[in-house]
Amino acid sequence: MDDLYREVIIEHYKNPSYRGTLDPHDISFEDENPLCGDHIRIDLRVSPEGKVTEAAFSGHGCAISQASADLLLESVVGKTIEEVKALTNQDVLDNLGIELGPVRLKCALLPLKVLKAGAYGLTKADDTLIGMEE
Amino acid sequence: MEQITASTLDVERIREDFPILKRDVKPGVKLVYLDSTATSQKPASVLKIMDDYYHRSNANIHRGVHTLAEEATAAYEDARQKIAKFINSHFPEEIIFTRNATESINLVAYTWARANLKAGDVIILTEMEHHSNLVPWHMLAAERSVRLEFIPVAADGLLDQVAYKKLLELQPRLVAFTHMSNVLGTITPAKEMIELAHQAGALALLDGAQSVPHFAVDVQELGVDFLAFSGHKMCGPTGIGVLYGRKALLEAMPPFMGGGDMIRRVYLRSFSPNEVPHKFEAGTPAIAEAIGLGAAVDYLSAIGMDQIAAHEREITTYALENLNEIPGLHILGPEAKFKGGVVSFSMDGLHPHDVAQVLDGYGIAVRAGHHCAMPLHDKYNLPATTRASFYLYNTLSEVNLLVKGLYKVKDLFGE
Numbered sequence: 001m002d003d004l005y006r007e008v009i010i011e012h013y014k015n016p017s018y019r020g021t022l023d024p025h026d027i028s029f030e031d032e033n034p035l036c037g038d039h040i041r042i043d044l045r046v047s048p049e050g051k052v053t054e055a056a057f058s059g060h061g062c063a064i065s066q067a068s069a070d071l072l073l074e075s076v077v078g079k080t081i082e083e084v085k086a087l088t089n090q091d092v093l094d095n096l097g098i099e100l101g102p103v104r105l106k107c108a109l110l111p112l113k114v115l116k117a118g119a120y121g122l123t124k125a126d127d128t129l130i131g132m133e134e
Numbered sequence: 135m136e137q138i139t140a141s142t143l144d145v146e147r148i149r150e151d152f153p154i155l156k157r158d159v160k161p162g163v164k165l166v167y168l169d170s171t172a173t174s175q176k177p178a179s180v181l182k183i184m185d186d187y188y189h190r191s192n193a194n195i196h197r198g199v200h201t202l203a204e205e206a207t208a209a210y211e212d213a214r215q216k217i218a219k220f221i222n223s224h225f226p227e228e229i230i231f232t233r234n235a236t237e238s239i240n241l242v243a244y245t246w247a248r249a250n251l252k253a254g255d256v257i258i259l260t261e262m263e264h265h266s267n268l269v270p271w272h273m274l275a276a277e278r279s280v281r282l283e284f285i286p287v288a289a290d291g292l293l294d295q296v297a298y299k300k301l302l303e304l305q306p307r308l309v310a311f312t313h314m315s316n317v318l319g320t321i322t323p324a325k326e327m328i329e330l331a332h333q334a335g336a337l338a339l340l341d342g343a344q345s346v347p348h349f350a351v352d353v354q355e356l357g358v359d360f361l362a363f364s365g366h367k368m369c370g371p372t373g374i375g376v377l378y379g380r381k382a383l384l385e386a387m388p389p390f391m392g393g394g395d396m397i398r399r400v401y402l403r404s405f406s407p408n409e410v411p412h413k414f415e416a417g418t419p420a421i422a423e424a425i426g427l428g429a430a431v432d433y434l435s436a437i438g439m440d441q442i443a444a445h446e447r448e449i450t451t452y453a454l455e456n457l458n459e460i461p462g463l464h465i466l467g468p469e470a471k472f473k474g475g476v477v478s479f480s481m482d483g484l485h486p487h488d489v490a491q492v493l494d495g496y497g498i499a500v501r502a503g504h505h506c507a508m509p510l511h512d513k514y515n516l517p518a519t520t521r522a523s524f525y526l527y528n529t530l531s532e533v534n535l536l537v538k539g540l541y542k543v544k545d546l547f548g549e
Binding site: 032034035036101102103104128129130131 | 197207399405
């Protein structure tokens with residue numbers, strides 16, 4: 001438990017540097033983890049040369065997912081969109097510096113999933129509704 | 135398993151792994167288990183891992199964050215990866231856990247077929263299918279008026295490939311066929327048939343209930359779209375089976391059963407489905423059984439599927455030679471080189487139930503009946519047959535006991 005909640009994770013969870021929304025933005029994507037309901041939106045501003053100049057995340061989730069988002073965006077500012085597309089799950093785990101079981105891994109990787117979906121130009125999560133209209 | 139050589143298994147050593155093979159059927163009468171096509175026996179490693187799971191890690195999977203839930207989730211997902219590797223699927227999420235091959239085929243019939251097929255669309259099946267690959271399509275045909283066509287079984291016990299090519303001119307949407315008949319033992323030329331199906335614009339579903347347990351099945355090499363198989367026929371427990379599906383197909387398919395875990399988001403009046411494979415795994419799955427199947431796959435892989443297939447070929451060839459010498463005994467299906475370890479036969483003047491009953495008196499377990507393939511038995515004008523089937527733990531001396539037992543049956547009935 002102590003290992004999981006390393007100081008860096010608590011710090012990024014309590015005092016995130018990249019929390020918020022960007023309006024206007026060049027890229028925005030949001031998605032959720034159906035297992036626990038964590039929800040994350042990531043907004044990016046991108047320079048004409050294709051570099052990320054500003055990044056912000058919003059939504060709600062556990063300390064792992066929020067800290068993962070904050071650390072991820074910290075690493076993303078200054079990268080090109082192509083570099084963002086090339087980010088891997090291992091990069092996220094390296095950011096966090098912890099080992100995670102399969103359940104919490106989903107929490108940690110949600111921000112990367114959202115970020116990459118945005119980088120690849122998706123605008124809307126695939127949440128086709130089945131049933132009656134609300 | 136270090137004693138295994140290129141062509142032979144150390145069967146005595148393997149038999150040590152299966153505790154049930156040591157039991158007597160009645161005092162002094164050893165079990166001779168020749169019914170693995172119905173269900174295989176389970177090695178101690180499979181029994182132990184399931185027992186350990188319930189003793190140590192039992193918890194529901196996927197949502198819990200406590201240690202037990204993490205362990206259970208990791209073990210369940212680890213089993214999925216092992217099975218993916220076992221059939222060489224490209225992604226672990228192409229492995230959907232079901233109850234058995236029957237449920238796997240029903241899943242395709244209820245989701246892909248109902249979403250894609252309309253009245254008049256053609257599905258090609260074969261005359262040698264198990265009921266599990268017939269009845270789901272009957273039910274679909276009744277509901278959607280799709281047209282079912284059947285590749286005939288030729289006199290040599292093989293599928294009539296000329297007739298198949300002719301049927302493909304009907305532009306079928308699906309070709310669904312067995313990889314190995316559970317009655318005839320016929321191993322079908324799946325790769326070629328799948329290629330032909332694709333050329334005709336159809337998808338291909340393979341019933342691997344008898345192939346995956348007995349020889350190496352590689353979904354990428356076969357190019358198959360769907361593969362269904364059961365855990366309990368491959369040294370795993372009952373209650374767990376697999377549907378392999380190509381990821382793009384699975385993603386485009388509507389969900390099967392509704393409930394927990396298969397959802398992404400639920401509102402009061404609607405829901406959005408989860409990603410594959412979870413989209414198709416509603417409710418708490420058979421966790422211990424999935425883990426048990428993972429251990430079964432480890433067990434089979436350690437021995438080697440090619441070694442198992444070679445052993446079964448040897449034992450089947452031997453059985454065919456010896457059974458053929460029994461007067462009045464007629465074996466169904468093709469010659470040994472086209473056949474897996476299944477020998478179904480009829481005996482003049484004897485009903486299969488009587489044959490099986492008398493054999494049981496000698497501890498020999500065979501199956502008697504239509505083996506869930508009534509249309510195939512209709513074709514041969516037989517209400518039922520007796521079936522002996524072999525697996526990695528069977529020996530040539532067990533075949534000798536079967537032959538001896540069959541002569542005793544004949545003596546008893548004066549045939």
